[in-house]
Amino acid sequence: MRLHRNLVFTVIDSIHDIFNEDVYADKAVEKALKRDKRWGSRDRKFVAETIYDIVRWKRLYAEIAEVKEPYSRPNLWRLFSVWCVLKGIQLPDWKQIEPTPNRRIKGRFDELSKTRKFRESIPDWIDQICVEELGEDVWTQEMAALNKQAEVILRTNTLNISKENLRKELSKEDIDTEPIKGYESALKLVERANVFKTDAFKKGFFEVQDASSQLVAEYLEVTPGMKVVDTCAGAGGKTLHIASLMKNKGQIIAMDIYESKLKKLKIRARRNKVHNIDTKVIDSTKPIKKLYNKADRVLIDAPCSGIGVLRRNPDSKWKLQPEFLDEIRKVQQDILQQYSKMVKPGGKLVYATCSVLPSENQQQVDKFLTSEAGKEFTFVKDNKVLASKSGFDGFYMAQLERKQ
Numbered sequence: 001m002r003l004h005r006n007l008v009f010t011v012i013d014s015i016h017d018i019f020n021e022d023v024y025a026d027k028a029v030e031k032a033l034k035r036d037k038r039w040g041s042r043d044r045k046f047v048a049e050t051i052y053d054i055v056r057w058k059r060l061y062a063e064i065a066e067v068k069e070p071y072s073r074p075n076l077w078r079l080f081s082v083w084c085v086l087k088g089i090q091l092p093d094w095k096q097i098e099p100t101p102n103r104r105i106k107g108r109f110d111e112l113s114k115t116r117k118f119r120e121s122i123p124d125w126i127d128q129i130c131v132e133e134l135g136e137d138v139w140t141q142e143m144a145a146l147n148k149q150a151e152v153i154l155r156t157n158t159l160n161i162s163k164e165n166l167r168k169e170l171s172k173e174d175i176d177t178e179p180i181k182g183y184e185s186a187l188k189l190v191e192r193a194n195v196f197k198t199d200a201f202k203k204g205f206f207e208v209q210d211a212s213s214q215l216v217a218e219y220l221e222v223t224p225g226m227k228v229v230d231t232c233a234g235a236g237g238k239t240l241h242i243a244s245l246m247k248n249k250g251q252i253i254a255m256d257i258y259e260s261k262l263k264k265l266k267i268r269a270r271r272n273k274v275h276n277i278d279t280k281v282i283d284s285t286k287p288i289k290k291l292y293n294k295a296d297r298v299l300i301d302a303p304c305s306g307i308g309v310l311r312r313n314p315d316s317k318w319k320l321q322p323e324f325l326d327e328i329r330k331v332q333q334d335i336l337q338q339y340s341k342m343v344k345p346g347g348k349l350v351y352a353t354c355s356v357l358p359s360e361n362q363q364q365v366d367k368f369l370t371s372e373a374g375k376e377f378t379f380v381k382d383n384k385v386l387a388s389k390s391g392f393d394g395f396y397m398a399q400l401e402r403k404q
């Protein structure tokens, strides 16, 4: 493989932004891909995948290269050299690249690979918490799975097209997909492609959504005509799925503390031809109280550590802080206590996270069920989705029913 200077310089600038300037990796990649309109799909793939690789393996590469943060330009080039050697790419003869014997890099890689926190490139504190909560064996497998590149999964918007017809439409646009057993509306891309450019996307035939995430709306067991509150709706990934399952009939109230996210949801709803969503910003306790005892279904897709979706957001490993985890666990319990009151007697509540940590998942549900507010509910079922078992994101979902 021949390395192109402008592509590699873009990678170096981007990892500088991510590691030294606290820019989110997806934003840095977005910016990088806008740098040169002449780049073809292979160039773009190189830029995006190399940035994500170096972000994912930062700790391992830094240990191999013996560099410390904040990374100077020469040290960013050293990280890049490690990436090249481990990928089997010959180091170019450029002045930025110090001659480093491949033997030395490979030797350090073999040595460091004996220790999980280096091999899987994970901060000590996350490794420690996950071992405590999941046990050595489960965590070792889980972390290896969370370091794999995520496949692109689509959710058919069955309001507008069937899964089979969507396959045909996409194939006309040279995108091959295959169904995934056990996931009603999901299609997996055979090869990565920019699906957002397709006519099928513009016509609202699908959304990009991981297969595990697609289990959440189904867990709510909605039917057309119900009143459903999606309390942490964000930009509406799951709200749109709920609307599809309700066949556009009934009412969905999509709530979030950020108006900007709900604005994005509205744009997506229009493209999806969804007409039964009302949005409501949670700017006080008022909008919640107004809905006490009113909803057939309440979804709490709670803010969480995101440890189940590290395949997609590898930079979270470096941005996450122990204090944030403590804080978010408090928010999760608080949300459960308050928002559960919107469920009407006989109605159902689903609590979900994209984390695999029991302290954010079943322990939160257990704590809630033994509290005053939780006494009104019975536990129906839960699903602990591990990336290592499912092949998709790590997720948790629990269904509770309010007593009559």
Ligand SMILES: C[S@@+](CC[C@H](N)C(=O)[O-])C[C@H]1O[C@@H](n2cnc3c(N)ncnc32)[C@H](O)[C@@H]1O
Pocket: 231, 232, 233, 234, 235, 236, 237, 238, 239, 255, 256, 257, 258, 261, 282, 301, 302, 303, 304, 331, 335, 354
């Ligand atoms: C896991 S994300 C939701 C993802 C979204 N449901 C989807 O499927 O695309 C959690 C959301 O909770 C919101 N949030 C954080 N604190 C909240 C609170 N106290 N009440 C309601 N929403 C909150 C965040 O803004 C974020 O959008």
